[in-house]
Every structure is written in structure tokens, then in C-alpha cells.
Amino acid sequence: MFLFAALPPPVPPPALHAHMAFLADDLLEGRGTGTRGYEIAARYVEASLASSGLEVVRQEVPFRRIDLDEAASRVELIRASGTTVLVPGRDYVMTGAAEPKLDIEGSVEKLLQLSTEKDSDWDVIERSIRGMPSFTPSNGAWIALEASNAIRQDPPQRVHIVKTSRITEVTSPNVIGVLRGSDPKLREEYVVVSAHLDHLGIGKAVDGDAIYNGAIDNASGVAALLELARAMVDRKPRRSILFIAFTAEEPGDLGSAYFVAHPTVPKNAIVADINIDGGSVWPYQALIGRGAEKSTLGKAVEAAGKKVVPDPFPEKFTSSDQHSFAEAGIPAILLTSQRTAEARPLALAWLKSRYHAPSDDMSQPIDFAAAAEFVRDLLLIVESVANDERRAEWVR
Ligand SMILES: [Zn+2]
Structure with a gap:
């Protein structure tokens, strides 16, 4: 059986370091969708895939980039007792609308996304949205916890929102490396291995730094993808990848x-x-296949020969690119891991202070040996899906 074919050679940790250091460099300005920094990152990925011997396809994706002019926009609460003008950043954040000048009134339910104690990570919401372009128009606004509580206590009759937006047509590529399968029949089928290359770009400065480098999110995933592609060439998978x-x-x-x-x-x-x-940039003790229970891909995760544990956050299945495939009816998983007890505090601290912040850069603790081990696990999993006589199926 294929699982007992020669074990793959180890993935070199310095290669992962080199990819991440390039992609997360300040010169790439946070790889925002449709920016020059993203374009440079895309060229780098093309060069790496081509140098591994893959055919490279570039798919240009058209977008409408929407920039909100915050100073020329506002949110007001209209009550019988008077009008309250909310303060941007402190009380709310919002993104731009479909038209350059939007002036609407509506209900709280229609226009405002109120925070609750439970989901009140306002710092992350504020720094991920404010001052950044968006690519889907919105008429509404996100409201901070304190302002949300005030609105619940004394609901306004109407909400008045004015948005001034600049709308630009841009394109930004998906970069695709094609590895042809070795089996004359199965090569007509494809396994997709994916990682997002974009991050948030340049935004609000935190401690004097405004570049959201996205080193772990997701230069680390792209680095894994590039080394996986390089290693898979010699493995001659039966299906194309x-x-x-x-x-x-x-x-x-x-x-x-x-x-x-x-x-x-x-x-x-x-x-x-x-x-x-x-x-997986810190030491881990088990693998997690997010969405694994939905399809036969769950079994493939076991091909790595590691302990596999249930996903502690199954609701997050909808929050990255695997979701687009699942929506289209294609079996999909996100591969992640459970850290060792020693590494867990690192992961928690990262979520609290570096996730979607300028400090997700190369100066943070990253264990490249663990990252390389993760790529090897990935390789065995991808290989088992690519070589299995039967294609992956949904189980429910
Ligand atoms: Zn991400």
C-alpha cells in the first residue's frame, strides 16, 4: 500500500524560514488584496512553484475595492430626547458602501451589529477593519460593547448613517501550481491544497507599526504550501494536485x-x-482536521500516523477558504494541530495580542522544526487523498 512507500525526506526548516521572512517583510506592506505588496508576494509564489517544476497558472480575480472616508462619514442615534453622534473607533467601526455617497435611516436591527460580553474582542475587530479597504459593500456598522449596552438600555427610534466611499476596480491573482498525476486515469482528477496569500495590508498603527505583516497568518501556511509542492514532485502522486x-x-x-x-x-x-x-509553528502533540467529521477526509488525517483529536472550535469551519469548497459541494478540511502543554500559552498569547495585529511579524517566537514536521504530516495526508483508489465523499 502507498502509505508504506518510502517515507518522505524531511522538510528543511531553513526553507520555511526563508519563505516566511520574504513574504512577511515590511517591503511587502502586509500583502493587502489588490496592492503592489500582494503582487510581489504572488510573483514570489509563482517563481517558487515554477522552480519546483510545476506548471503555474495565474487567475486574475476582479474586485471592487471600497475605501471609507471616515472623516466624511457618521453614525447617529435618533431618539425623541435628541440625537447622539457616535465616535468612530471608540463606539463603532464600519466599512464603505456600494455607492460613493450613502445617506440612510433604518432600525438598529437593520443597520447595527451590536457586541455582547461573549464576542466583545473589540480590539481585534477595530484593528482588522478600521482604516482598511473592504471588498464587499455594507450599509451598517459594528458597535463596541459599551455603546451596544447603552443602545440596549435606551433603544433609539432610528439610526442615521452617512458613508462617503471611494470605489476602485482592482484585480488580484490566485496563483495555482499544477502537479500532474502519475496514474493515467486518476490524473484527470485533482486534489487542491490551498493557503491564503493575502493579509490585511497597512492599517492603524499599534506601537508605531502600521504594517500588518501576517507572518503566521498566513505566510506560514504559504511557506508550508511551497515546501509541500517541492516535496510532492518526487512522490509522484496518482491524482493531479x-x-x-x-x-x-x-x-x-x-x-x-x-x-x-x-x-x-x-x-x-x-x-x-x-x-x-x-x-503549525509551535510544538504540537496531535493533529486536528477541521471539518474532518463531514467527509471521508477525516480518515486521511490518520495517514500521518499522528494522534488525531476532535476540533475544539468546529464552528470555525466557515472561517477560511475550505468553506468555499464545502459550499460548492467539494469535500474540504482545514488541517491544524493541538499544541503541547508547554506551547499552549504561546498560542493563546498570540491570539490575544498578535492575531490581526502588526506584531504578527518575524520577531515573534516561531519553531521552524515544528513547522517542518507539520509539512511532513501534510504531505502524508495529501498523498493518501491523491493516491486513494476511491475519491473523498461527504458522510453527512
Ligand atoms: Zn488566515
């Missing part, structure tokens, strides 16, 4: 949604998506 670096994941999985709507190979020939959003 598409290694895809997606654009516009951060604004809502838009690059992957475009790909499944306009696939570069027949859609029914795509057997699965295995997605990476964050390489």
Missing part, C-alpha cells in the same frame, strides 16, 4: 469563492480541498 495561493481570504474568502465559481479544471474533477491557514 493543484497548489493554490488564494487572494482575498481576509475580506471573506473571496479568492476561493471566485475559484470554485470559475475553476481552472472541470469542477467535478476536483475531489477535495485541504486548506492551511496558519502553519
Whole structure:
């Protein structure tokens, strides 16, 4: 059986370091969708895939980039007792609308997304949205916890929102590396391995730094993808494999949604998506297949020969590019891991202070040996899906 074919050679940790250091460099300015920094990152991915011997396909994705002029916009609460003008940043954040000048009134339910104690990570919401372009128009606003509580206590009759937006047509590519399968029949089917290449770009400065480098999110995943592609060439998988670096994941999985709507190979020939959003950059003790229970891909995760544990956050299945594939009916998982007891505090501290912040850069603790071990696990999993006589199926 294929699982007992020669074990793959180890993945070199310095190669992962080199990819991440390039992609997360300040020169790339946070790889925002449709920016020059993203374009440089895309060229780098093309060069790396080509140098591994893959055929490279570039899929340009059209977007409408929307920039809100915050100073020329406002949110007001209209009550019988008077009008309250909310303070941007402190009380609310919002993104731009479909038209350059939007002036609307509506109910709280229609226009405002109130915070609750439970989901009140306002710092993350504020720094991920404020001052950044968006790619899907919105009429509403997110409200901070304190302002949300005030609104619940004394609901306004109407909400008045004015938005001034600048709308620009841009394109940004998905980069696809094609590795042809070795089996004359199965090579007509494709396994997708994906990782998003975009991050948030330049935004609000935190401690004097405004570049959201996205080192772990997701230069680490792209580094894993590139080394996986390099290692897979010699493994001669039976099915063909598409290694895809997606654009516009951060604004809502838009690059992957475009790909499944306009696939570069027949859609029914795509057997699965295995997605990476964050390489495993700290020591781990078990693998997690997010969405594994939904399809036979769950069994493939066991091919790595590691302990596999249930996903502590199954609701997060919808929050990265694997979701676009699942929506299109293609079995999909996100591969992630459970840290060792010693590494767990690192992961928790990262979520609290570095996730979607300028400090997700190369100066943080990253264990490249653990990252390399994760790529090797991925390789065995992808290989088992690519070589299995039967294609992956949904189980429910
Ligand atoms: Zn991500």
C-alpha cells in the first residue's frame, strides 16, 4: 500500500524560514488584496512553484475595492430626547458602501451589529477593519460593547448613517501550481491544497507599526504550501494536485469563492480541498482536521500516523477558504494541530495580542522544526487523498 512507500525526506526548516521572512517583510506592506505588496508576494509564489517544476497558472480575480472616508462619514442615534453622534473607533467601526455617497435611516436591527460580553474582542475587530479597504459593500456598522449596552438600555427610534466611499476596480491573482498525476486515469482528477496569500495590508498603527505583516497568518501556511509542492514532485502522486495561493481570504474568502465559481479544471474533477491557514509553528502533540467529521477526509488525517483529536472550535469551519469548497459541494478540511502543554500559552498569547495585529511579524517566537514536521504530516495526508483508489465523499 502507498502509505508504506518510502517515507518522505524531511522538510528543511531553513526553507520555511526563508519563505516566511520574504513574504512577511515590511517591503511587502502586509500583502493587502489588490496592492503592489500582494503582487510581489504572488510573483514570489509563482517563481517558487515554477522552480519546483510545476506548471503555474495565474487567475486574475476582479474586485471592487471600497475605501471609507471616515472623516466624511457618521453614525447617529435618533431618539425623541435628541440625537447622539457616535465616535468612530471608540463606539463603532464600519466599512464603505456600494455607492460613493450613502445617506440612510433604518432600525438598529437593520443597520447595527451590536457586541455582547461573549464576542466583545473589540480590539481585534477595530484593528482588522478600521482604516482598511473592504471588498464587499455594507450599509451598517459594528458597535463596541459599551455603546451596544447603552443602545440596549435606551433603544433609539432610528439610526442615521452617512458613508462617503471611494470605489476602485482592482484585480488580484490566485496563483495555482499544477502537479500532474502519475496514474493515467486518476490524473484527470485533482486534489487542491490551498493557503491564503493575502493579509490585511497597512492599517492603524499599534506601537508605531502600521504594517500588518501576517507572518503566521498566513505566510506560514504559504511557506508550508511551497515546501509541500517541492516535496510532492518526487512522490509522484496518482491524482493531479493543484497548489493554490488564494487572494482575498481576509475580506471573506473571496479568492476561493471566485475559484470554485470559475475553476481552472472541470469542477467535478476536483475531489477535495485541504486548506492551511496558519502553519503549525509551535510544538504540537496531535493533529486536528477541521471539518474532518463531514467527509471521508477525516480518515486521511490518520495517514500521518499522528494522534488525531476532535476540533475544539468546529464552528470555525466557515472561517477560511475550505468553506468555499464545502459550499460548492467539494469535500474540504482545514488541517491544524493541538499544541503541547508547554506551547499552549504561546498560542493563546498570540491570539490575544498578535492575531490581526502588526506584531504578527518575524520577531515573534516561531519553531521552524515544528513547522517542518507539520509539512511532513501534510504531505502524508495529501498523498493518501491523491493516491486513494476511491475519491473523498461527504458522510453527512
Ligand atoms: Zn488566515
